[in-house]
Amino acid sequence: MKSFVQTGDYLEVTAPYDVTSGSGVLVGKLFGIAATTVASGGKVNILRRGVFDHAKTSAQAWTQGADLYWDDTAKVFTTVSTSNTLVAKAAEIAANPSGTGRVVLNG
Incomplete structure (x- = not known):
């Protein structure tokens, strides 16, 4: 197909802040997990699909399949929609308290 460019699983974006490999990156409404570590303003490939521990x-309990939002201030996934961006689903149950949850990106 003449118009095909790429699958979109990885996408190069300009880092809106300092980014560490494995951390979430939000550019507008575009979200992914950083493949490398770069300073703000640098180019970084983000993975837009997949399952990640993040x-x-x-202080939240997650049910499997729950909507998850990206809190771009705290740089964590949350079930709170207010002022956050819907980017994933809970891949597994996560306890309260727990600092890490398994997420599947909406990609």
Whole structure:
């Protein structure tokens, strides 16, 4: 197909802040997990699909399949929608308290 560019699983974006490999990156409404570590303004490949273990709001219990939002201030996944961006689902149950949850990106 003449118009095909790439699968979109990885996408190069400009880091809106200092990014560490494995951390979440939000550019507008575009979200992914950083493949490398870069300073703010650098180019970084983000993975837009897949399942990841990532930091979450500790004082939340997650049910499998729950909507998850990216808190771009705290740089964690949360079930709180207010002022956050819907980017994933809970891949597994996560306890309260726990600092990490398993997420599947909406990609």
